[in-house]
Amino acid sequence: MLRIPCPCCGLRDETEFTYNGSAEAPRPTDPEDGAAAAAYVYFRANPRGWHAEYWHHAQGCRRWIKVIRHTVTHEIAASGWPDEDLPMPEAAPNTGKAGR
């Protein structure tokens, strides 16, 4: 279980949140552009490393938040509001290896 720092409520259990995928793919603004929409919906990066993503504190303050999480170690580098520009750490932290 992860513990996620909610900018409103502080450190809370993962079970209070729901996940909604990448915060790195902005929604296309042109509703006529089918290719951009298809890329937005279906072709998401699945990085091994740091990843900006949206979580919903559904069982808490009900705010959507942005979280910078390492997809291998689950380390969380930062969290903030969806429109915040959170810095992405440079390299993987030395806290673990991939599970085998």
Added chain:
Amino acid sequence: MSGFRASTGLFTDPRRPIGFRFDGHAYQGAAGDTLASALIANGVSLFGRSFKYHRPRGLLSLGSDEPNALVELRSGARTEPNSRAPMVELYEGLVARSQNRWPSLRFDVQAANQLAGPMLVAGFYYKTFMWPRSFWKSVYEPMIRRAAGLGRATLAPDPDTYEQAHLHTDVLVVGGGVAGLMAAASAAAAGARVVLAEETAHLGGRAPLDGEEIDGAAAQTWVDAIAAQLAADDKVRVLTRTTVAGLYDHGVARAIERVADHLAEPPAGQPRQRAWTIRAEAIVVAAGGHERPLVFPDNDRPGVMLASAARSLLTGYGVAVGRHCVIATTNDDAYLTAYRLVDAGVEVAAILDARPEPGPEAARAAAIGLRVLPGTAPAGVVGSKSVRAVDALELASGGGERIACDALLVSGGWTPAVHLTTHLGRAPVWSDTLAAFVPDLPKDGPIFVAGTAAGTLALSDCMTEGRRAGLDAAARAGVSGTAPPRPPAKALEGAPPVALWQVPARGKAFVDFQNDVTAKDLALAQRENYASIEHTKRYTTLGMATDQGKTSAVNAIGIVAGLRGVSPAEVGTTTFRPPYTPVAVATFAGHAVGKHHAPTRRSGLHDWHARHGATFVEAGQWLRPQIYGKPGESMFDATMREVRQVRSAVGLCDVSTLGKIDLFGPDAATFLNLLYANAFAKLPVGKVRYGLMLREDGHVFDDGTVSRLAEDRFFITTTTANAGPVLAHMEYAHEVLWPELDVAMCTATEQWCSIAVAGPKSREVLAKALPAFDVSADALPFMGVREGVQDGVATRVFRISFSGELAYEVAVPWGHGEALWTRLLAAGEPFGIIPYGTEALGVMRIEKGHPAGPELNGHTMAQDLGMARLMKTSGDFIGRAMAHHRAAHDPDRPVLVGLKPRQRDQRLRAGAHLLDPDAPKTLETSLGWVSSCQYSPECGHWIALGLLKGGRRDDGGVPRRVVAAYPLKNEWVDVLVVDPCFVDPDGSRLHA
């Protein structure tokens, strides 16, 4: 083996006898005993039969790593199979039975499996039962399943309760041995909050049992003092009988506290077990180690036991395992067992030390008259249900001698219990100097390791490491302070151990006792190229029993390394996963069992429904009235009566469970335009509009109504099932996609009680019941909404219809629901008003062709449901681009159709496949399916909605024909494909 009570142990009090039964025989133990120590004290050496070969087995270890002595504990509904006898604390009246034997433990029919041994090698079930093919399911598998397995679980419901609880702490210390106690005391001294979890009932770990001294006194004296110090510190919580089963990300640990397993029944108000979720800033793993058995022929005979287990039985429980013991070892540690046995007056016939030059410890033993045989190991034992002698083998020369004994105590060295340190993905690394796999953790935490779990054996080093780890963990938690130095204790001395993975001798030499895996099986796996240790494990099932290979894994790695001619480092370990020891499923459920698994949601009118004969149906967590049946009336008859009454007069229905959302703000209309596929910007105040919501992938998400109550105030309804997801979707749209819009929203589902009043007489009922509202056709036209106050209660009247009749929905604050309901019933009495349930609601919506859950199934798009024209053609909205993706216009997409049988008396069934009449009747030719289906009293026959490739495809006014296939009931019904709206297609009734 002929065990007996030799003295008083650290834990036991022989003056307080405790009666118990094993396999029907009455025995007496002492207060403080475990089932294992009490049985050994009574001279019992045979505990059970092995899994595959049904070989007689005795006690091997004295901890949670025990692979052999598994018993069925308690009786009736509290029966618990596979209980490890050394972990079962004795209580008066305890009842246990041996497992995996028939008809009795001493005479077991399936022991004949031993004769079939050559057939039962690793992977035998992949090779042996291949022919004839059809026999696998009918003969071989049931036979193997009957023969295999250990205990039997009871089918009765568990009468006890299980609890879940939470702890927050700076430092969690796993293990209450000297390293763990030093860590806890040092972290606490530095000022940290500490939780200490110890698996057994006793703090102190091995040191007191080994007879060690700390600070010039018996180790137990120091343990008692530290325990008292921790108990007095309100920053510290000590949990005994608590196993930390797993470590998870971000300092989360799961621990199982056996609150009442040591009692016959839990005390009033207490759970049997408690599952702790512990959130710690730093964790010290001081989980100790497991002694390894030696691998030699017949090493599984009852009477062959780990040297440390025999030592603990004597010092902890005052029980000697035999009268004439032989010790076989690869290291100094087992000498402690010899000394303790000699202290208790037990004969130690010989010490077989595999090391050619055993060093100073052997000299010390020889000095007190013990016979030490250097370079010697056991090559076999004489006896099957007990040990009568051991064959000592000189490893260098191949010579040897037979030594009479009644117990053989073995030690193959110590394996650090690294399990928890690896749960987050850090594999342990091989240390040549320690001949062990040790944890590989970052120096700065958050997981620290100390003591034997780190590969450290000397008492003084364990204490130094414990203190260091405690301070480091406290610092990691942001608490820096200092702690007293460790007291004086024994330092490392003596000679290093030797690695002896297998004694070179012929015969069945067991590596994994619980799953009956032999050294030969490992060799076979290598020959058949299951070389990777992960493949070896799965092919032989080594380490896959309930003990998860605690006593066997490292021996197996050593043997495989030898076979492959590489270092154990190259072989590596298999992956350790939680839980560390088996965990009762009940602890995952806690109190959330039966009706407590999920909340039950009830409408404000629930009690009225219950008093008036409603049959309830579950709609998600909600309970909704399905029908209001009369005595003797069937579900079908009640439904038809309710539909006829609504269509001919008037009825009312509780629709409070529909999701409701309030939306406010100057940008609310703009927001709705982005949220819904259809347009809302121009919706006038006082009007309601159907709303179709898509997902970003263009598929239909939900539908409902949107009412404009003011320029900047909207009231939204959703389907019952999607109330939560739609609100989350709206919050996402606002907070993530369009934060610049000035809107706010909140759920109102449980603020408003909503009642649908439907039928040609509904206007007259409302006029009478709600005089404050003008409900005439001109004042409140179809799709209008009015807010007002009736008798001091805020009231909303919507003219909307799901039934297709003239209809309204009236909403009042939740608590006023029943008053409104009874007022409407009274006003409607002259018109024959009745309440109707979800069945009648369903019939009428199918008659009108409204899509609902079965049609809004996540795969359908607006055009599939005949709603393409609703979608805005300009401006952005969620799902717009993908709704026009080329796949959306595939002519082969199933689309919504109405279906009716060609012969009026034939029934239709939801789930039936739709086939071309001329096509072969196979799944591959299916053109779609019947999604919703009911008998229509209005039409006088069954009607259905379906999703059908090609849709209606009218051919010059002749309806398309398909077959509704329901092979489960051998029904093949000719149906006509028609318009989905069966009743009042021009809508004259609802516009009345």
